[in-house]
Amino acid sequence: MSPGGMAKAELKAALVRRATELGFDACRVTTAEPPASAPDFERALAEGRHAEMAWLAKAPEKRADLSRVLPGIRSVVTVAISYHRDPHHDPSAQTAAPGSTPRGIVARYAQHPDYHDLLKEPLRALTEFLDTEARVTQRSLWYVDTGPILERDLAQRAGIGFVGKHTNLISRTLGNWFLLAEILTTAELEPDAPEHNRCGSCTRCLSACPTGALPAPFTLDARRCISYLTIEHRGSIPEDLRPAIGTRIFGCDDCLAACPWNRFARAGALLREHHRADLAQPDLLELLSLDEAAFKSRFAGTSLLRTKRRGLLRNVCIALGNVGDRRAIPALTRATQDPEPLIAEHAAWALARIGSASPTPGVGL
Ligand code: B12
Ligand code: SF4
Ligand code: SF4
Structure with missing residues (x-):
């Protein structure tokens, strides 16, 4: 005591x-x-x-x-x-809604x-x-x-x-x-009993991962993880991983969403009232039009500032390339002239992908 x-x-x-x-x-x-x-x-x-x-x-x-x-x-x-x-x-x-402009996915x-x-x-x-x-x-x-x-x-x-x-x-x-x-x-408090793993034979999260970032149970390879690539990674995203990123522009929830234990999930008091619907499925073309000042004001006080404009617009280009919607071509063409080379490079990739391929199955409007 x-x-x-x-x-x-x-x-x-x-x-x-x-x-x-x-x-x-x-x-x-x-x-x-x-x-x-x-x-x-x-x-x-x-x-x-x-x-x-x-x-x-x-x-x-x-x-x-x-x-x-x-x-x-x-x-x-x-x-x-x-x-x-x-x-x-x-x-x-x-x-x-069908026909609306392409939207991105932000982790919950x-x-x-x-x-x-x-x-x-x-x-x-x-x-x-x-x-x-x-x-x-x-x-x-x-x-x-x-x-x-x-x-x-x-x-x-x-x-x-x-x-x-x-x-x-x-x-x-x-x-x-x-x-x-x-x-x-430094206070001495009575410790609680530990919990133990309850996954059993389930492997749903491993199968759900789009990039194979969970090669074995309890083993995450951040180099392949979309959460890492879209939030923490600063440079160019490896081309072989871009298609699997789909329209995820900030983080990834696929392994979490696959978990059957979520049938017990419940909303909590601290964050419930603060949900921002405008961050859930943002319009990709609107995001691609943001300059530095507009980016800062659009995402002020949110986690999305972490990628900075260059990182987020890099991700937006990948998402637009994966959607394959030709309406994005003028905005992507402008983005190839962006003073930020990272954005310009990813915009060029997206244009090539839209021009040469049909949209990624399952990645739609
Ligand atoms: C770095 C980091 C990341 C990295 C690396 C993720 C990772 N798994 O480590 C990246 C950017 C990829 C990331 C992503 C995400 N993250 Co993160 N991340 C962290 C951070 C800052 C450090 C984690 C760390 O130390 N990693 C080090 C590496 C080596 O850990 P590891 O690869 O998992 O290795 C451990 C296990 O392998 C374990 N282990 C190995 N074998 C076995 C066997 C058994 C039986 C057990 C029990 C453990 C075990 O031992 C290792 C060391 O602990 C923590 C906050 C913190 N300080 O803990 C948040 C944290 C883990 N992240 C969090 C969240 C929410 C996420 C995302 C869901 C965000 C998103 N939606 O995009 C994703 C989920 C991706 C995933 N499947 O893990 C939450 C998780 C909350 C929770 N319920 O667990 C944390 C705790 C932040 C917080 N304070 O809430 N994250
Ligand atoms: S966050 Fe996404 S990419 Fe990363 S391990 Fe989970 S499912 Fe795979
Ligand atoms: S989906 Fe959930 S219960 Fe199943 S293996 Fe993954 S973490 Fe465990």
Whole structure:
């Protein structure tokens, strides 16, 4: 027990109540022991599966030893934040009207203001509550995809869910449409029971991946992953992978959507009200017309800023090439003159694809 603080179990119960009040969909606790998958992480780096995400390779010792992030750490609080939307009330789930101009697909998590910003306030409030109740002498640290932490591993050990064969965490009560965040603390809290893998013989996510980025269960090759290619990759996208990207212009949800555990998915309080329908299926020709200033104002406060204009318009060109709609030819022709060579190159590819081939089956308007 922290000096003068509540007893471990009592403190945790109060924390979970506060997390629920703040809108988190799950809140559980684990110890500060090293994450079990730290050696897998190092193997993935050694095999180059992290592609060009050099930031992942920085400070691997911190990922394996949390006391290097917070000296004196005793517990990790993990929280889940659902971004599921009920398809019956989801206008973005409707297909575009026949004859309308081509639309792109944005991953579901990104159809909100940037979650790093949205979750700051509730995470800060939960951390302050913990620090006050536990009377810690050293302030706790909160993270939401913002630090050197193997988040899914810790969340499995806290019992939030299990790492599925698609490498994301799945909860028996939330499916897999949720984000993770955690608080590292010197307070001693009662740990929860860990969860274990419940995929059984299912391999649906592996078969659903359009690019073969899941070559084996629990193994993601970021070099082939559309999420990586469309969001994190900075340069030219390998030509052999472009057709399979279809109309995905920011992220990819195919392996997540295939998971049968999503029958338990439910919308959560923190993100539900913030859904932005204009980000769900944006008009590809409108996006291709954005200059630098228009791009910044169109996507202000959203995750899509991460790719910058050059990355997003690169993706838009690929999507237009894959749709094969000849109405895109004038805009793509203009884009071949874009001062940004990355966009010009992908526009030329799209024009060649529209000119020489019929549309990709299944990729339509
Ligand atoms: C880098 C990163 C990416 C990269 C690499 C993805 C990956 N699987 O690692 C890219 C850009 C591709 C990506 C994509 C996505 N990401 Co991401 N990503 C991260 C980030 C920042 C780091 C993950 C990491 O450390 N990767 C390192 C590599 C080596 O991990 P790995 O290849 O999966 O290897 C692990 C497993 O193989 C495991 N392992 C090996 N064998 C076994 C066996 C068993 C039984 C178990 C349990 C584990 C295991 O050990 C390794 C180390 O942990 C985390 C946030 C964080 N700090 O954790 C978010 C995070 C994982 N991403 C998230 C999301 C939402 C996504 C996307 C769904 C976004 C989208 N729609 O486009 C996709 C999903 C793609 C996929 N199938 O994973 C969420 C996942 C939430 C959840 N429910 O799990 C996280 C946790 C962010 C957050 N705070 O919410 N992401
Ligand atoms: S996010 Fe898409 S490309 Fe990446 S592993 Fe999942 S299905 Fe494959
Ligand atoms: S689709 Fe099947 S194999 Fe893949 S994560 Fe879900 S349950 Fe596991």
